[in-house]
Amino acid sequence: MEKLYLKIFALMIIYLIIFYPLQLWVDKHQKGNFDLCDKQEWVLSKQGESFQDGFIGSSRAFNMLDMNILSKELGRKTINLATSGSNFSENLLLLHLFLQNGNQLERVFIQADVYGLDSKNSYSYPFHDYVYLPYLGDSLVDQLYKREVPSYKYLMWRYIPFLKYMEFNDRYSFYKMIRGGYNCTESEFDGALGSEIHTDNGFEENEEARLKFGVNATDVKSLVDLIDYCKQNGIEVVLYQAPEYVDYVKRQKNRSEVLEEYQAILKGEKLKWLDFVGEDSLNTNKLYFKDNTHLNQSGVEAMSKSLAVKIKQMDNPD
Amino acid sequence: MLFNSLEFLVFFPVVLLLYYLLPHRFRWPLLLVASYYFYMSWNPPYILLIVISTLIDFVAGRQMSQLESKEQRRPWLYLSLLSNLGILITFKYFNFFSGAVTDLIQSTVNPEYTGVVHGLILPMGISFYTFQTMSYSIDIFHGRAKAEKHLGIFALFVSFFPQLVAGPIERAQNLLGQFKMKVNFSYENIVTGLRQAAWGMFKKVVIADRLAVMVDHVYNSPTEFEGISLLLATFFFAFQIFCDFSGYSDIAIGTAKMLGIDLMENFRRPYYSKSIAEFWRRWHISLSTWFRDYVYIPLGGNRVLKWRWYYNLFITFAISGLWHGANWTFLIWGALHGLYLILELVVKYPRKGPRWQDPFKVIWVFGLVCLGWIFFRANSLADALYICQHSITGLGKSISLIQQEPVKHLFLGQGSESLLLSFFFLGAMEFVHLFQRKKGSSYFFGEHPLLLRWAFYTFLMVSMVLFGIYHNQSEFIYFQF
Incomplete structure (x- = not known):
């Protein structure tokens, strides 16, 4: 059992090491780069x-x-x-x-x-x-998400790093971000x-x-x-x-x-x-x-x- | 509820945790409630069909077990078969057969005849659970299995959520007993199950759903495409359906494994088959063995005259085609595979030979299978025939079309990155298949050094998070069957 806990813990650490910085980067990137179409x-x-x-x-x-x-x-x-x-x-x-x-x-x-x-x-x-996932964390944004999306979804998006972008990873595409933004x-x-x-x-x-x-x-x-x-x-x-x-x-x-x-x-x-x-x-x-x-x-x-x-x-x- | 949804990501850990926290005697009720909840999250009223099927088969099984002769048991077997087939025919085939009769009447007797159709939704996984319960009744009739005395355990056998809507189609002998066995928490079960479920999820969300977008682009309006685009879409569909369905099976087997329950293997790298016969020993194993045991062998199998043997093969595969869907395209797909098998027998196709021939045989079989997939995937017979013809005759034309509109005709409606990613992930899957070829289908680097194992887990995790397709969550293809 301890071995399993250890592995789950290790997996969580790897996840955090990879995806926490990535989320910070995407949040920042999305707040400064817009698809104007x-x-x-x-x-x-x-x-x-x-x-x-x-x-x-x-x-x-x-x-x-x-x-x-x-x-x-x-x-x-x-x-x-x-x-x-x-x-x-x-x-x-x-x-x-x-x-x-x-x-x-x-x-x-x-x-x-x-x-x-x-x-x-x-x-x-x-x-x-x-659309507004990069802005989660703002109190009014959070309040409206709680109202409009299922609670489990809100909690997962809010507190598990990068999970909010996973479901919409075609919109928040690294390819587009690295390439320099949007066609429009x-x-x-x-x-x-x-x-x-x-x-x-x-x-x-x-x-x-x-x-x-x-x-x-x-x-x-x-x-x-x-x-x-x-x-x-x-x-x-x-x-x-x-x-x-x-x-x-x-x-x-x-x-x-x-x-x-x-x-x-x-x-x-x-x-x-x-x-x-x-x-x-x-x-x-x-x-x-x-x-x-x-x-x-x-x-x-x-x-x-x-x-x-x-x-x-x-x-x-x- | 879909395996590839956030809901399942919450649902399953809760069930798993409760399962190991509860004493053994409370585990079957937990799994039964979880299974019914799992099914009802799709369409609540349709759970009644499962309940009806469960009650009839339970009673029929109990009655048959108390009767001595087959003659006495036969009416109960008929009750079970008629009720299951009745449900199946009403919901799945009524409109198809009614449409065929309508066409016939319109063309011969009365052009004004409008026919009868119903607007009922096809219950998810109906072909799987009805086949599973029918096999139970048939096995009891033949004395190959004992009737289950516990209604709750039997209800769980019919509705066990990991394999309820898309198999593997289990046999009573394998599954019923496992529900009664006390399962202790096992590190091995959890880790093995997790690896297989993660691998299945990778195949579904990273490969199948990515390919699906490109395949749909072509197959939903095939007459706009020629040659290379059609061939590429068919090639991608071959892998889409494999990754979708074997991915589902892997998740089903993996989640059951975490609960300490072993489900049967359903796929064994089928595209490495060197003959069509071998393909069917590797593809959807639980269904092909079902048809072998309950249709082909009762028809006489190969212990009959040669023409009758061929007939048995053809009929078995034609029915198997119809099992997949009430449409002429599925019937032709099944019949085509029946013909392939007959031809292999007629020409005495060498199943074994020098090793240097193996790659050629694999490519040949893959080509034949792809020809079948055209009928399987096409929206109509006319579309399928167009694709077959223009895949070859349109090769020259497709080159100029690609030069004019590369996004539409080469990247199949997506960016170049999607095409490259598709090939990259297909390559990664085949890399794993190479290991599995030597070490067995459930091998996922478990015996390799720590670094390689964790690199593999990290690769799966990163691929699923960054490149999985989640929005517009697509159902698994086999749910519709």
Whole structure:
């Protein structure tokens, strides 16, 4: 038995000798080298910049707002911080790391819809845990990982050196790191200020249209945490709901129940709410939609102008 | 739950620890609960199929053991076989046969006929546990094994988690008794089991899953490829399926060994075979011996007229093909191997000869096996025929395609580093096989000097951590059978 303990101990020592320094190296390397074609990494690469308006959410913010139009119409420096298929926990995590990097933000617009409070059923991978592994150890990052990944996984990733990179070793590829980084070195999102707009104007029905929605307590908590975090950092918060195609909205069964949840949060947090689902000119025009829940190029242009108008009205009610 | 998951990395040490902490009488319940949990973590309701199969075979076995003559025992044997085959046919073959009947009716009687299909998921490992329990019933019927009196132990025999979903398909005579024997903690068992499980994991996550990405790239749209790309993908598939399946077997044997239970050897470096007959003595040994004992020999084996002998071989392998999957491609794969064996008999293929011939024989057999793998892996018969034809006729065209798009046609959709790593790790595996050729399949440098042994362990560990494929965790290929 002693012999076995000795061997296991020896194996652990060898593991630590090899992988502890490697983890330190990868952590450091990843915090300084970014794949700028990846939206999350593009946001993480920003350092010491100041913005007036930031937009947060899933693809319904990432792909549906033209930051150049908004910047021009509002006369303010804007940035799109939204990422595809991400839940409120990830939104909070990314915003936190963005601010940790010395960036500043005056106001944030959070895209809030029925999908956001039911993220596990709405998105295929609602919390992109593999992206933020180098940042484990930060208290808020740890807190969000504990919330979103199974406890055993979090503990193993957090406390066994390098194990967090093992599962995603194609992303954290030594070959890429040693070779000098990534093929994508141009900041694709810079010109679009973080947005990615679909370039066609066709409409295609969603393959799987969801008609019933739940309210997930974790998503509600993450949204409240996100709002509170913004307030603590002196950032004004506005919630808005991006457009959805009217025929699709009509078929949804319990939409109003989910939206009541948002109304409760708005009331509790005393926030402003901009709603685009009720706006006829956008919602009823099929020519604006790429599918039931995403706008096409014309739709994005119309939406961005319309949002700018609403923001201006909100800022100057008189 | 997959062997190559973090869940298993937590699950197994907990089971192992409890196993050795608990008194002997509590060990079978622990293993039974662990086995059911292991299976239910995939799809909980499907555990009912295992429970039904267990209860029917237990009762049938008990009844048969109390009856004197075979005639009296026969109805109980039929009950066992019909229930197991019924489950198997319903879940695995119904849609295949129904589709074939539909095609026939559409082409002859009624073009409008739509047929009947069910949407049931194929239960993981169904072909393995039904075959294991059927062998139990057949052995009791023939008086080769004694019926188990303890329902719990029998339930464990059917569901023992290391080999539940992809074998080795064990025999009652080998496994049942071991569950009753008191196992003391043994350093040797733990170390031997760990070595074999680690070796299996290396083959699965470092080699098989890496090759799988490149093989899928070609086999999922074969008409986009020619010559060299098709040959390379088939060559890689030969090693993918070997590393995947023998890797699973090694993990199964290794984890069972740590629990003090010996499972049968399932692979013995099959690609070093010098004849197809030898290949089948080295590949998926637990299944080939199952078919030998329960299909081939009952059909008459080789103690019949020559034509009947060939027929027996052909039928056995065709059924073996269908066992792998309800698809014409699997049937053809099995039939092809049946034909190979018949041809070896007809031409009196020299199984022994001068040593200088051995490498040529090994290459020849490997080529024949690869031809079979094309049908095994292809998504349809049309794809398989395209690959067979264009692997040869498209050689010239593939060179220009490689020059135009090397990433797609030479690196099979991956970077050059993935191709190089694949060859490097295949070389490393063959290096170990060279040692095993002399010292036995379970040899993993255990007798070598400390430095070499630990270099080997470190190599496995570093390879698995840095070069294993873990995200998009792929199931083992044989789970679907």
